[in-house]
Amino acid sequence: MESVLLIKGIIILVIFALSLGIAAYETYFERVIAAYIQDRVGPDRAGPHGILQPLADAGKLFFKEDFVPVMADKWLFIIGPGIAMFAALMSSAVIPFGDTLKIGDLLVPIQGMDVNIGVLWVFGVVAMGVYGMLIGGWASNNKYSLYGAIRAASQAISYEIALGLCLLAVILVTGSLSLREIATQQHGINWNVFYQPVGFILFFVCALAECNRTPFDLPETEAELVVGYMTEFGSMKMGLYMFAEYVNMFISSAIMASLYFGAYNYPGMDFVREFLIGKLGDTTGHNIATLLGTAVFFLKIFMFIFTFMWIRWTLPRFKYEQLMKLGWQWMVPLAMVNLVVMAVATLSGKPLLVAWLGMGGFLLLYYGGRSMYEKRFN
Amino acid sequence: MQLTNRSKKTDKSELSVVERTYLPGVFKGMAITLKHFFSPKPTIRYPEQKRYLGPVFRGHHILKRDEQGRERCTACGLCAVACPAEAISMVAAERVKGEEHLYREEKYAASYEINMLRCIFCGLCEEACPKQAVYLRHDKFVPVFTDRHDVIYGKDQLVEDMNDRYNREAWTKEDMARLWEKQNA
Numbered sequence: 001m002e003s004v005l006l007i008k009g010i011i012i013l014v015i016f017a018l019s020l021g022i023a024a025y026e027t028y029f030e031r032v033i034a035a036y037i038q039d040r041v042g043p044d045r046a047g048p049h050g051i052l053q054p055l056a057d058a059g060k061l062f063f064k065e066d067f068v069p070v071m072a073d074k075w076l077f078i079i080g081p082g083i084a085m086f087a088a089l090m091s092s093a094v095i096p097f098g099d100t101l102k103i104g105d106l107l108v109p110i111q112g113m114d115v116n117i118g119v120l121w122v123f124g125v126v127a128m129g130v131y132g133m134l135i136g137g138w139a140s141n142n143k144y145s146l147y148g149a150i151r152a153a154s155q156a157i158s159y160e161i162a163l164g165l166c167l168l169a170v171i172l173v174t175g176s177l178s179l180r181e182i183a184t185q186q187h188g189i190n191w192n193v194f195y196q197p198v199g200f201i202l203f204f205v206c207a208l209a210e211c212n213r214t215p216f217d218l219p220e221t222e223a224e225l226v227v228g229y230m231t232e233f234g235s236m237k238m239g240l241y242m243f244a245e246y247v248n249m250f251i252s253s254a255i256m257a258s259l260y261f262g263a264y265n266y267p268g269m270d271f272v273r274e275f276l277i278g279k280l281g282d283t284t285g286h287n288i289a290t291l292l293g294t295a296v297f298f299l300k301i302f303m304f305i306f307t308f309m310w311i312r313w314t315l316p317r318f319k320y321e322q323l324m325k326l327g328w329q330w331m332v333p334l335a336m337v338n339l340v341v342m343a344v345a346t347l348s349g350k351p352l353l354v355a356w357l358g359m360g361g362f363l364l365l366y367y368g369g370r371s372m373y374e375k376r377f378n
Numbered sequence: 379m380q381l382t383n384r385s386k387k388t389d390k391s392e393l394s395v396v397e398r399t400y401l402p403g404v405f406k407g408m409a410i411t412l413k414h415f416f417s418p419k420p421t422i423r424y425p426e427q428k429r430y431l432g433p434v435f436r437g438h439h440i441l442k443r444d445e446q447g448r449e450r451c452t453a454c455g456l457c458a459v460a461c462p463a464e465a466i467s468m469v470a471a472e473r474v475k476g477e478e479h480l481y482r483e484e485k486y487a488a489s490y491e492i493n494m495l496r497c498i499f500c501g502l503c504e505e506a507c508p509k510q511a512v513y514l515r516h517d518k519f520v521p522v523f524t525d526r527h528d529v530i531y532g533k534d535q536l537v538e539d540m541n542d543r544y545n546r547e548a549w550t551k552e553d554m555a556r557l558w559e560k561q562n563a
Contacts, residue, residue: 033415036414036415036419037411037414037415038414039414039417039419039420040419040421041419041421041423044423310408310411310412310415311404311408313411314404314407314408314410314411315404315407326400330399367395367396370395371394371395371396374394374395
């Protein structure tokens with residue numbers, strides 16, 4: 001019992017440190033990717049290739065004046081960034097980072113905790129992150145901050161609907177809310193993205209909106225709202241908000257990878273596992289196979305993070321009315337159709353065929369019909 | 379009326395249904411940024427990497443020696459007269475017996491000073507010099523000063539080092555014209 005506690009503790013600590021470390025290096029890679037996309041080379045002065053840049057940034061933030069406006073609600077002003085960071089870090093607890101590790105005769109899953117409502121946990125905690133922004137924006141006693149906070153809240157609420165509907169389609173196929181169960185059912189290359197590509201695209205767009213990333217970074221809009229809910233924040237409080245955002249990006253990439261891209265599963269994993277067990281014995285082989293799966297999972301996560309950044313440095317920001325239109329008039333209905341099609345596909349017994357036929361048929365009918373109609377009557 | 383026909387007419391027609399999902403535009407844009415992501419970067423990382431500025435760039439001054447290592451300068455003062463910023467000053471001295479290996483002619487500059495804060499790097503001293511003694515190097519800058527005592531450069535900083543002689547592709551305007559023709563041929 002105690003050894004289980006110890007191992008769990010170590011795993012939780014490692015996941016915690018990893019989330020923070022990856023978030024720190026996301027800031028570096030964001031700048032490098034931005035630079036490369038704009039034909040520059042990016043930060044390269046701090047350490048070889050600038051890899052110490054995040055440390056320098058953090059050091060700078062720590063030494064800046066920790067400022068609280070006079071008329072601000074002091075306690076809420078301090079709690080705001082804390083809640084944002086807390087919520088961001090909490091959601092990594094249920095992500096299945098890998099299969100089981102064999103220690104002695106114990107099988108320990110590489111996961112903070114395996115609750116049977118994993119998906120709900122993520123959504124509950126992520127929704128709490130909105131409180132961080134809302135409280136921070138309100139407590140600043142500044143109209144720009146309040147605007148940013150309200151925008152953040154309404155955007156998060158609007159996109160959570162489409163997000164939830166896409167998620168329902170996944171749960172419908174899996175029949176379980178546990179993220180580990182969802183991951184296990186996508187064994188090999190039996191990934192959900194092949195069954196519901198439209199659901200994945202919708203989920204991806206919603207994840208962008210939930211992370212407040214461009215093109216949905218309206219809560220921050222440097223040009224119109226200064227930086228929205230972060231306007232009055234400085235020093236490490238602002239750093240915590242920024243950090244929470246990057247942690248969120250990591251977590252949402254991890255969730256997308258585990259919901260749609262098969263988490264730690266990769267084609268040929270059974271063969272690799274058998275081979276390693278044959279070569280290295282039961283325990284070592286199993287553990288190495290598991291770690292390989294974890295590495296594959298992180299590769300998928302990094303791919304998503306890269307795509308997030310790639311999108312950020314490509315697309316301009318939406319207007320607020322465009323954002324709402326996209327969310328409510330385009331994504332929510334499409335997510336509903338996706339849900340219905342997936343329901344039919346699951347019942348039909350041939351999920352792959354029916355899902356593609358159904359979704360393809362719908363898109364063809366809708367967009368074909370709409371454009372025919374518009375050509376005729378305009 | 380158009381001056382050139384390079385400008386593209388903006389398409390202001392209504393978006394079609396597919397275009398209204400923004401997806402075709404998004405993918406087109408992402409293809410462009412990905413292309414730039416992999417394109418070679420034109421950045422020159424300055425302190426480590428330096429651009430070649432050409433054979434006639436005017437940088438750090440140098441007092442040339444001749445092939446036998448004797449100073450060419452005879453302290454005639456023409457450079458000081460030509461200098462529009464009055465940055466050059468010198469003290470002449472007469473060569474004594476036994477110094478023939480140091481100075482080419484009977485008269486030499488006992489001290490030769492250039493005030494680098496006054497110098498505008500116009501190169502008129504180089505053009506004025508009848509003995510081909512003073513030149514502005516094309517491959518070396520005058521570094522940043524951190525102290526006002528570092529501003530005036532004496533002979534110790536200006537006279538050519540025989541172990542590391544200064545050379546360039548074109549010494550005169552005629553050389554340069556020839557080089558230019560060769561490069562453009």
